Amino acid sequence: MTKAEAAGAKLDLAPASRVGIIAGGGSLPVEVAASLARQGHPPVIIAAEGEVDRKQELAAYEAEQLALEDFGSLVPLLRRKRISHLVLAGEIRRRPKLSAMRPSLGLLAVVPTVVMGLARGDDGLLRILTRFLEKRGIKVVGAHEIVPELLAGKGPLTQAEPSKADWRDIEAARVAAKAIGALDIGQAAIAIGGRAIALEGIEGTNGLLERTRQLRDHGRLAGKTRGVLVKCAKPGQELRADLPTIGPRTVEAAQEAGLAGIAVEAGRSLILEGPDTIARANALGLFIIGLPAEEPAHGH
Numbered sequence: 001m002t003k004a005e006a007a008g009a010k011l012d013l014a015p016a017s018r019v020g021i022i023a024g025g026g027s028l029p030v031e032v033a034a035s036l037a038r039q040g041h042p043p044v045i046i047a048a049e050g051e052v053d054r055k056q057e058l059a060a061y062e063a064e065q066l067a068l069e070d071f072g073s074l075v076p077l078l079r080r081k082r083i084s085h086l087v088l089a090g091e092i093r094r095r096p097k098l099s100a101m102r103p104s105l106g107l108l109a110v111v112p113t114v115v116m117g118l119a120r121g122d123d124g125l126l127r128i129l130t131r132f133l134e135k136r137g138i139k140v141v142g143a144h145e146i147v148p149e150l151l152a153g154k155g156p157l158t159q160a161e162p163s164k165a166d167w168r169d170i171e172a173a174r175v176a177a178k179a180i181g182a183l184d185i186g187q188a189a190i191a192i193g194g195r196a197i198a199l200e201g202i203e204g205t206n207g208l209l210e211r212t213r214q215l216r217d218h219g220r221l222a223g224k225t226r227g228v229l230v231k232c233a234k235p236g237q238e239l240r241a242d243l244p245t246i247g248p249r250t251v252e253a254a255q256e257a258g259l260a261g262i263a264v265e266a267g268r269s270l271i272l273e274g275p276d277t278i279a280r281a282n283a284l285g286l287f288i289i290g291l292p293a294e295e296p297a298h299g300h
Contacts, residue, residue, distance in 0.1 A: 011145040020083040024051040024090030035147040088241040127238040142240035152290040154266040160287040168194040173230035181234035192227030209253035226260035233268045247272035266290030
């Protein structure tokens with residue numbers, strides 16, 4: 001993504017806008033908050049209880065805690081804080097327990113929505129919540145609209161580039177990632193030796209990479225080297241929430257799993273802690289490449 005494209009993707013906030021961040025785990029809430037503060041819109045952090053792991057770096061901002069089961073009180077909280085825009089940023093690993101939800105009028109309006117969303121998987125839930133909030137006058141924006149510079153650019157982003165064999169792996173893993181994405185199971189797949197060998201489930205990308213590391217000694221993979229992790233947005237995904245992300249830890253875990261590199265969709269994936277992630281990949285000799293969105297990747 002060029003600087004001009006990033007500038008074009010950036011959200012234009014009116015001076016009176018108040019932005020809330022529903023913050024989960026990882027560095028994304030930190031990067032979004034810092035960018036908003038630089039733009040003169042210090043955010044209100046709504047920390048998803050038990051999910052935020054970068055508390056120190058978010059301590060400078062006005063903050064509220066919200067248990068997932070108290071979702072019904074979110075709209076009154078946003079109104080009280082005069083929040084006009086809301087960003088969902090970071091991982092939320094836990095699903096709300098319906099039995100623990102405290103009844104309230106706000107919640108009764110949301111429950112059927114949440115039940116339907118949980119039945120449809122993560123993306124269904126995010127899409128339904130987004131619609132629910134927008135009906136109540138709160139504009140839901142994507143983290144990439146606040147910090148477009150986090151979006152992956154096109155082509156090789158590292159010194160290393162994929163070999164011919166790596167392109168076969170990229171193709172195979174991409175087809176697999178799109179297939180599980182269509183079922184709302186996950187966003188990532190790993191291919192080694194020209195075929196998909198592991199798909200992301202509920203354990204997330206780091207769990208997938210750990211599983212691949214353990215599979216290396218498995219009979220069918222023994223002696224096979226290299227391999228690629230591909231992460232793609234789910235077909236028809238709500239792009240304002242849960243875009244595929246990679247960061248320094250993804251690179252380290254990919255190297256521990258013996259992979260040659262990582263491919264993501266350009267313009268539809270986030271590279272967190274970008275300079276660190278690229279520097280780490282360069283130091284370890286891995287490639288990171290941005291694939292053109294939706295079109296099949298072509299071998300060279």
